[in-house]
Amino acid sequence: MEQSFLAYLRGRTRNLPSVAVGIGDDAAVLNFPGTPEFPSTPESPATPDSADTPCLQQVACTDQIIDGVDFRSDSQPLASIGYKSIAINLSDIAAMGATPTAALVTLTLPSLNATEIAGEVYEGILEACAEFNVAVAGGDLSTYDGPLAISVTLLGTVTAPWLRTGAKEGDAIFVSGSLGGSLSGRHLRPIPRIELANRLRQHVNVNAAIDVSDGFSLDLDRMLASSRVGAELNIEQIPISDAAHAMSKDSNRSPLEHAWSDGEDFELIFTVDESDAAALEELSADDLSVNVTRVGSVVGRTGLWKRITGSKLERVFPQGYVHGETDE
């Protein structure tokens, strides 16, 4: 349901001058008062020269996880689930090239043992917030007759956010880390690529970015579709994780299939100009906090493609976790 409903919502939601980017990217982008795009106020008049330079903007995203849908409290530690609820939102902040500042946390708790559950979940929430220098600035707590749900809103700041719409024909496509097999354990303590985003900003201009939440090929396809372009991929360059290799032994799927379609990697896919691609390939994993791998180039033709021989391209199809696919 989610994608079609979001399309409906985008059509229904009015554009206000305070909102630079609304529904449809990893996070919303809001203009701070006093910037040229924002109605000026007596307290914060827009300055005449501020139209020339990109302004600092605010980003905000929200993501919820629910027991029995997104995690299983009977087999996973509550503290890890709390950690994950922050980390997945930080991943969206990283995908905007932004710096996180504060979180608002809403816990919906089963009536039985509500206080104990809240305490354990918060251990992980506070751990993640300390690690990434995020303040828990507010939230809400409810008890009800239902499963544990954790909804987090993360706020941050950014100058010139990385949008899904920014990929251009000729861009090089990179992905961080290695892909696939996250569900064998890594997904509970994902590393949101906040530090990578920070380092990338020091070295190159990122044209477009998205984080891998539903599957590498699916999220890549989403980003490129937003930019109205496609990709020619070097499939053999896709970085496959050890976990994907291990999982492949019992899954009847190849390690590449895991890397191609498994969800919850929380790595970054991003595109840069060809000149920046050369600069990036000179940098080490130490320079960037994690290795990044070039996996292809942006092409004008939409869709994902791989080269067979010479000039012959074959279409390859995105796969991954589609939210609400089983609904109705």
Added chain:
Amino acid sequence: MEQSFLAYLRGRTRNLPSVAVGIGDDAAVLNFPGTPEFPSTPESPATPDSADTPCLQQVACTDQIIDGVDFRSDSQPLASIGYKSIAINLSDIAAMGATPTAALVTLTLPSLNATEIAGEVYEGILEACAEFNVAVAGGDLSTYDGPLAISVTLLGTVTAPWLRTGAKEGDAIFVSGSLGGSLSGRHLRPIPRIELANRLRQHVNVNAAIDVSDGFSLDLDRMLASSRVGAELNIEQIPISDAAHAMSKDSNRSPLEHAWSDGEDFELIFTVDESDAAALEELSADDLSVNVTRVGSVVGRTGLWKRITGSKLERVFPQGYVHGETDE
């Protein structure tokens, strides 16, 4: 559970320079980058003279409502419930004296008829957002085996926010509108006092404010306790709604008891200096968008008090809806 758990959280949550007011008020207050309290960045250096004037700050609050706990989808229209989910958050924004800008909406939907429910709820959400000039900037949608839950995060801006901690001995205490009996119908379409907050800013300095969500006396007591002061109330001045009178006929409780303790009025309680109180009493309901009534004065002694005869004060006790009171 909520109050004690929030106290625990306040103790555990680190203070970061970006957070001016964290857990414990109607909304969090965040400093915009470039203000004196915020670490300056190359993009937004703090200006030398900005320490003298109050800076524009950001406010953020979040509040969730759940079917079977906070509303009943079998007897209340889904559009009204959607409207309410925005309005109750706007009430918190108004209680900070702030202006709303954008909302992030998380819907947790029963699997059966998820799309239909989401559509009806959004009718009310979009109606409230249009009425109060708020953009729906993002959100999340999930389906699960549980009751409908709507979690809204509202963002806004403010200069010199109205905090619960700002009441001073000698202040006059006012309340907007009339109180009690909200559950007979008004609670589904509450009027968040955004316009009143805006008008008050043009006429007076508000020292402290809170919105009535759990009951007039309970929320008044909370605000004054945060300020470490108390109140001498003119009980007979408390504005009682028609709905409280009507409800009293069947409830075995007086109209005043309803006004004193009923939740979900979403009126504003606020305090001003005595000189501003005189100015306020000159203004009409038209000037302020709603009538405001003086109900007492702030005193140094904590607690709520009423005058019996001469100098004799008698303590009166706050009552209302305490979240999680039945929990464990």
